[in-house]
Each structure stands twice: as C-alpha cells, then as structure tokens.
Amino acid sequence: MISVQACLDGILLGILFALIAYGMALQWGVMNIINIAQGDLVILGGYIAYFMYLYGIHPAWGVIVAPVIMYFVGIAIYKLVINKVVDRDLFISILATFGISILFMQLMNFAFGADVVLANSDYGTTMLFNNNVVLPNSKIFSAFISILFAICLVIYMKKSKLGRAIRATAQNARAAKILGVDTEKVYAATFGINAALCGVAGALISITFTIHPYMGLPYTIRSFMIVIVAGLGNLPGVAMSGMGLGVFEEFADYILGTEFRIGSVFLLLVLILIYRRFKLSRKREYLK
Amino acid sequence: MRLNKIILSFVSALVILFSTSVASFAKVVGDKIILGAAISLTGKYSSNGVHTQNGYNMAVDRINSMGGVKVGGKTYKFDIIYYDDESNPKRAAQLAERLISQDGVEFMLGPYSSGLTKAIAPVTEKYGVPMVEANGASRSLFTKGYKYLFAVLAPANLYLDVAIDLAVEKNNGKGVTVAMAFEQDAFSQDVRLGVLDAIKRTGSKKVIDDKLPKELNDMAATLVKVKQMKPDVLVVSGHTKGALTAIRQISEMKVDVPMLAMTHCDAAKLSKQHGKNSQYALCASQWHKTLTYKDDFFKDGMTYDADFTKEFGYAPPYQAAESSAALLVFKDAFERANSFDQKKVRDALAATNMQTFYGNIKFAPGGQNVDKPMVLFQVMCDDAGKCENKVVAPTKWASAKLIHPIPSWSKR
Numbered sequence: 001m002i003s004v005q006a007c008l009d010g011i012l013l014g015i016l017f018a019l020i021a022y023g024m025a026l027q028w029g030v031m032n033i034i035n036i037a038q039g040d041l042v043i044l045g046g047y048i049a050y051f052m053y054l055y056g057i058h059p060a061w062g063v064i065v066a067p068v069i070m071y072f073v074g075i076a077i078y079k080l081v082i083n084k085v086v087d088r089d090l091f092i093s094i095l096a097t098f099g100i101s102i103l104f105m106q107l108m109n110f111a112f113g114a115d116v117v118l119a120n121s122d123y124g125t126t127m128l129f130n131n132n133v134v135l136p137n138s139k140i141f142s143a144f145i146s147i148l149f150a151i152c153l154v155i156y157m158k159k160s161k162l163g164r165a166i167r168a169t170a171q172n173a174r175a176a177k178i179l180g181v182d183t184e185k186v187y188a189a190t191f192g193i194n195a196a197l198c199g200v201a202g203a204l205i206s207i208t209f210t211i212h213p214y215m216g217l218p219y220t221i222r223s224f225m226i227v228i229v230a231g232l233g234n235l236p237g238v239a240m241s242g243m244g245l246g247v248f249e250e251f252a253d254y255i256l257g258t259e260f261r262i263g264s265v266f267l268l269l270v271l272i273l274i275y276r277r278f279k280l281s282r283k284r285e286y287l288k
Numbered sequence: 289m290r291l292n293k294i295i296l297s298f299v300s301a302l303v304i305l306f307s308t309s310v311a312s313f314a315k316v317v318g319d320k321i322i323l324g325a326a327i328s329l330t331g332k333y334s335s336n337g338v339h340t341q342n343g344y345n346m347a348v349d350r351i352n353s354m355g356g357v358k359v360g361g362k363t364y365k366f367d368i369i370y371y372d373d374e375s376n377p378k379r380a381a382q383l384a385e386r387l388i389s390q391d392g393v394e395f396m397l398g399p400y401s402s403g404l405t406k407a408i409a410p411v412t413e414k415y416g417v418p419m420v421e422a423n424g425a426s427r428s429l430f431t432k433g434y435k436y437l438f439a440v441l442a443p444a445n446l447y448l449d450v451a452i453d454l455a456v457e458k459n460n461g462k463g464v465t466v467a468m469a470f471e472q473d474a475f476s477q478d479v480r481l482g483v484l485d486a487i488k489r490t491g492s493k494k495v496i497d498d499k500l501p502k503e504l505n506d507m508a509a510t511l512v513k514v515k516q517m518k519p520d521v522l523v524v525s526g527h528t529k530g531a532l533t534a535i536r537q538i539s540e541m542k543v544d545v546p547m548l549a550m551t552h553c554d555a556a557k558l559s560k561q562h563g564k565n566s567q568y569a570l571c572a573s574q575w576h577k578t579l580t581y582k583d584d585f586f587k588d589g590m591t592y593d594a595d596f597t598k599e600f601g602y603a604p605p606y607q608a609a610e611s612s613a614a615l616l617v618f619k620d621a622f623e624r625a626n627s628f629d630q631k632k633v634r635d636a637l638a639a640t641n642m643q644t645f646y647g648n649i650k651f652a653p654g655g656q657n658v659d660k661p662m663v664l665f666q667v668m669c670d671d672a673g674k675c676e677n678k679v680v681a682p683t684k685w686a687s688a689k690l691i692h693p694i695p696s697w698s699k700r
Contacts, residue, residue: 002512002516005512006509006512009508009509013506106330109331109332109334110330113334113335114331114332114333114334114335114336114375115335115528115556115557116527116529116556117532117561118532118561120561120562120563125540125541125542127542134515134540134541134542136537136540138540139540209505209506209536210505210529210532210533210536212332212529213332214332215503215529217503218503250508250509253509253510254509254512254513257498257499258498258499258500258501258507258509258510259472259498259499259500259501261501261509262501262503
C-alpha cells in the first residue's frame with residue numbers, strides 16, 4: 001500500500017512539475033532561452049491566487065485569473081528584456097533571466113512580505129483502498145487542471161494559426177521569417193504563454209503547497225531537469241519524465257530518507273546524461 | 289588629462305573619507321548611548337527582522353521616557369544605528385565591521401536569526417564589543433567560547449525537549465516512540481539534538497528521523513511513514529515553512545498522532561492561516577503574554593502585549609518581546625558597571641541576574657540565558673473556529689490543561 005501511496009503522490013506531483021517544464025521546453029525550443037526566472041513566475045502566479053483567497057474569492061479561480069495576468073507580465077518581460085537577448089548566445093540569456101529572477105524575488109519580497117503563505121482550498125481528502133491510501137483532493141485537482149491546460153495547449157499549437165507559427169519558428173526561425181511569419185510576435189506570444197502556464201502552476205502550488213518570494217529556484221531546477229531528460233519539443237516525453245521524476249523522488253525519499261531526496265534526483269540526472277552520451281557516441285559519425 | 293582625472297578621483301576619495309569620519313559617532317555622544325544593530329529589513333528574514341526592530345524601538349522609547357540610563361550620576365538616553373543586512377550573513381558581518389570601525393559603536397544589539405548572529409559574533413569578539421542578542425538560539429553560538437556575546441533567549445536545544453518530557457509524563461513515566469522531521473539548517477538541527485538528548489534521557493525510542501531539505505515544501509513521504517509507524521509523538525521543526533507545510537499535509541492526509549510538537553507556530557501565524565486544522569498542535573515558544581514575569585518598564589506580558597499592539601498594530605510575537613528584553617539587560621548592565629568601559633560593561637553583563645517581563649535572565653559562561661525555560665502552548669479552537677494559543681507546559685505557567693491524546697481526524 002505504501003508503494004501505491006508513494007506512486008500516486010509522485011505522479012500527482014510530477015504532473016504539476018511537468019506543466020512548468022512544458023512552458024520551459026516551449027520557449028527553450030522556440031527562442032533558445034533558458035529561463036532561470038521560471039520558478040519566480042510560478043511564485044508570482046501563486047501570489048495572485050493567494051490574494052484572491054485573501055479577498056474571499058476561492059483560490060481555485062486563480063487558475064483562470066493568474067494565467068491571464070501572467071500572460072501580460074510575460075509579454076512585458078519580453079518587450080523590456082528578452083527581445084534584446086533572444087538572438088544572442090545562451091550564456092547572455094541565462095544571465096539576463098538570472099537578473100530577472102533576482103529582481104522578481106526582491107520585488108515580491110518588497111510587495112508581499114517575507115512570510116510563508118498558502119491558500120486554503122478546503123477540498124478535503126480522498127481515501128482509497130480501505131483508507132490505506134490518502135490523496136488530498138487539492139493535489140488531484142492540481143493534476144487535473146494541469147492535464148487540462150496541457151491538452152488545450154497541444155490542441156492550440158496544432159490547430160491555431162499562432163500555434164503553427166510558433167512551431168514553424170521553433171523548427172527554423174529564418175525560414176519562417178522569409179515565409180512571412182512575424183517572429184517577433186511569435187517570440188512575445190511564446191514568452192507570454194510560458195508565463196501563463198507558470199501562472200496556472202503557481203495558483204495550483206498555492207493551493208497544494210506553500211509560497212514564499214524566495215522559493216522559485218527549486219521549480220526552475222526541477223523543470224530544467226525534466227526538460228533535459230525529455231528533450232525539447234517532446235510533450236509526451238515531458239509528461240512522462242515529470243511523472244517519472246515525481247515517483248522516483250517519492251520512492252527515494254521513502255527508501256533512502258528525506259535528506260537524499262533531492263540528491264537522488266540529481267544523481268539520476270547525471271546517470272541519464274551519461275547514458276545519453278554513451279548512446280550518442282555509438283551513433284556518432286566522424287568527419288574524415 | 290589623465291593626470292587630472294587621477295588627481296580628481298584622489299581628491300574626491302579623500303573628501304568621502306573625511307565626510308564619513310566627521311559623521312561618525314562615538315559610543316556616547318552628549319547624553320546618548322549609541323548602540324549599533326544590523327537587522328534584516330529586506331530579504332527572506334525581513335518579517336522577523338521588522339519584529340526585532342520594533343521590539344528594540346519599543347524598549348528604547350520606554351526606557352528613555354522613564355528616566356533613561358543612569359551612569360556616573362548622569363542620565364543617558366539610548367539611541368540605535370540600524371543597517372539593513374539584507375538577510376545575508378556576509379553583509380551582516382561587513383555591517384558589524386562598519387558599525388564598529390567607522391561609526392565607532394562600542395555596544396551592539398544582535399541581528400535576527402542564528403545564522404546572522406554567527407556571522408557577526410566573530411567581529412564583535414575581535415573588537416571586544418559587548419553584544420546582547422535576542423534572536424540567535426543555535427547551540428553552536430554558545431560553545432565557541434565567545435566572551436562578549438550574551439543571548440537573552442534559551443538555546444535551540446531546549447525548544448522541544450519539554451514536549452518529549454510531557455509525552456513521557458502522559459505515558460505514566462514510560463518511554464515513548466518519537467518521529468522526527470527536521471530541516472537541515474543550524475537551528476533546526478540544534479532543536480533535533482535537544483530532542484535526541486530527551487529521548488535518551490527518558491528511555492524513549494526514535495522511529496523516524498527525517499532531515500528535510502531547505503528547498504522542500506512537501507513532506508508527504510515523511511507523513512506516510514508516520515502513518516505506518518504510528519509514533520506517540522511527531523516532532524517537526526523547519527521554520528515557518530515547515531510548520532505550515534506540516535499542518536496542511538497532516539490535515540489533508542488525515543495523519544493521526546497522539547502528540548504533535550513543532551516550532552515557529554506564531555511566526556507562521558498557524559491558527560490564522562490554517563484555522564481549525566492547526567488545533568491541538570503543541571508549539572515551543574520563548575515567551576507568551578500570559579507568563580507572570582514582571583519588571584518596572586513593561587510591567588508584565590499582558591501589558592507589553594497591549595502596548596505593543598497599540599503602537600505597531602499587531603500582537604507581538606516572541607521575537608519582538610525578546611528584543612525588547614535585550615535593551616533592559618543593557619540598561620541594567622550599564623548602571624551596575626557605572627561606566628562605559630567595554631570590559632566593565634562586559635563583566636556586568638556576565639553577572640546579570642534579573643527578571644524582565646520576558647523572563648528571568650542569567651547568563652551561563654557560554655553566554656546563553658539559563659534561567660528562562662521554554663514554554664509550550666497548544667492551539668485551541670472554540671466551536672466558532674476562533675483559535676487561541678494557550679500555555680500548557682511547564683505546569684507552573686500553564687493557563688490551560690493539555691489536551692492529550694489528540695482526537696483522531698475521523699472524530700473531529
């Protein structure tokens with residue numbers, strides 16, 4: 001029963017992480033930018049839901065309000081900073097987003113204070129298997145909403161004009177530009193969509209966990225890892241690696257102890273990278 | 289042209305140097321005793337940093353308005369120079385250096401948190417500047433042999449051992465099983481050591497000993513283990529994040545334990561953020577307003593609570609109360625030393641033996657306060673969902689009876 005509990009906990013957690021990671025994979029693929037401020041956008045989304053909760057609105061509405069606000073925040077960040085670094089090398093964009101991350105942390109600290117806060121959803125608990133497995137409904141709700149947003153996004157990317165433009169730009173920005181795609185607009189929209197996804201995830205995190213201005217970095221790292229494991233532009237891969245990491249974490253925590261939880265995830269990352277290198281080196285063709 | 293630039297920058301450097309040295313303070317200017325403090329006004333400790341500053345300010349105003357400090361037949365008033373350490377230990381150490389060597393401060397008040405106090409203590413020690421601190425409880429601060437560091441609060445290892453004693457007492461003196469979840473930081477690990485000592489002393493047994501990473505806000509795995517092992521006591525310490533996460537997940541996962549003890553409940557505003565879900569949690573606290581300690585300046589805990597609430601608009605957490613007490617200790621030491629000589633003041637501080645509204649204060653050779661026990665309060669809610677913290681241990685100060693064991697979730 002414990003393994004069922006750990007599995008389910010891990011999967012529910014993983015789905016939420018996968019949503020954040022998907023946003024990261026999207027903009028990484030399209031704009032070649034690794035967004036260090038990803039986690040901070042998540043936390044900002046969380047604060048939006050938290051403030052709704054403070055004003056007596058159920059925080060679950062945050063999953064609708066937060067992405068709308070965050071979309072515009074994303075566009076604003078793009079116009080102010082990202083469009084100046086989008087064509088530069090990766091190092092510059094990492095530095096720029098790192099700066100944004102610090103700025104966001106300080107601004108949130110200044111605006112919302114340094115207290116750890118949370119929004120109560122009062123969703124209750126689901127008991128399974130004769131009360132041996134306990135799942136908080138807030139986590140189930142989070143997973144459900146995450147999947148819903150992911151599906152909507154996939155359909156949007158496949159069917160809409162902008163979605164096609166985004167995919168075209170990801171494949172070859174120059175060719176897309178020649179064929180009449182306004183890449184500048186595509187970039188802005190991509191960054192906005194990523195921020196909106198972070199907003200949804202943040203609202204869900206404020207319902208399931210806690211938020212604090214300086215708590216963003218773990219989310220950035222987690223999504224970074226998921227993307228590395230899954231590869232860019234691979235949505236099923238992101239979802240699978242997100243859930244896989246979630247389950248792996250829970251089991252590592254249970255078997256090895258909580259102190260090895262994060263460490264074991266990093267160890268797994270190293271192993272995967274080594275394995276990939278090994279696989280690549282077998283396929284490698286040398287220019288002679 | 290280049291030479292001109294060099295001369296210009298040299299001259300401006302000199303001007304800056306002079307302007308700062310002219311503006312610098314001496315330890316005692318006119319009728320003012322100037323204390324220095326680096327406080328976290330921004331950054332992750334800013335909430336508690338502000339509580340600390342409010343506590344200091346409240347005591348300064350009170351002491352000044354009630355006659356000030358009498359040294360050598362003359363009356364002096366307190367004044368404090370504050371700098372913002374940005375919750376950063378390196379910055380705190382720099383600022384301590386600046387307060388002492390540039391501003392000429394000869395007496396210091398402590399910053400917020402064990403980590404920052406640890407960063408500042410070597411500096412004050414190097415210059416022989418007496419520092420009374422109110423917010424660094426880590427045991428390691430008191431084992432380094434510092435001569436100029438004095439803490440008005442009880443050390444971290446005493447935070448939760450009372451809870452183990454209480455559980456054993458409820459178990460008719462027999463040992464209990466204990467599940468522990470502690471964050472991996474200096475303070476929480478010190479709390480853990482105290483609990484381990486208590487487990488050994490009482491013949492109890494630890495069944496879970498999890499160390500929570502700093503960046504983690506999910507303890508589901510630990511709680512699954514708790515459900516399996518069914519310990520008599522669950523002890524959690526991980527600052528405000530740990531307290532909030534624990535209550536949220538314990539209530540969501542319906543984890544039944546006869547006793548739940550934790551730290552940082554009032555800093556986390558547990559009963560406000562979690563309402564009835566936080567009911568029955570036992571919390572370690574340095575101070576509670578219902579304790580009946582007394583002094584001439586703040587009278588007692590209830591009066592302090594009322595005065596503080598009137599001035600700052602919120603009820604004082606213990607971080608504010610202990611900060612106010614630090615000033616009372618300084619005043620007492622100055623008057624007994626009857627001098628501003630740092631060595632004499634230091635010796636007077638070491639000989640402190642007084643009662644304040646916050647508790648008795650008497651320093652051990654390591655600098656920690658050994659005369660003030662921790663109190664445990666329990667969150668108790670009425671039917672309307674209004675929750676209050678009531679002291680339940682030690683028995684001497686108890687204002688309510690401990691509810692034990694905690695009713696199971698199915699019966700709540």
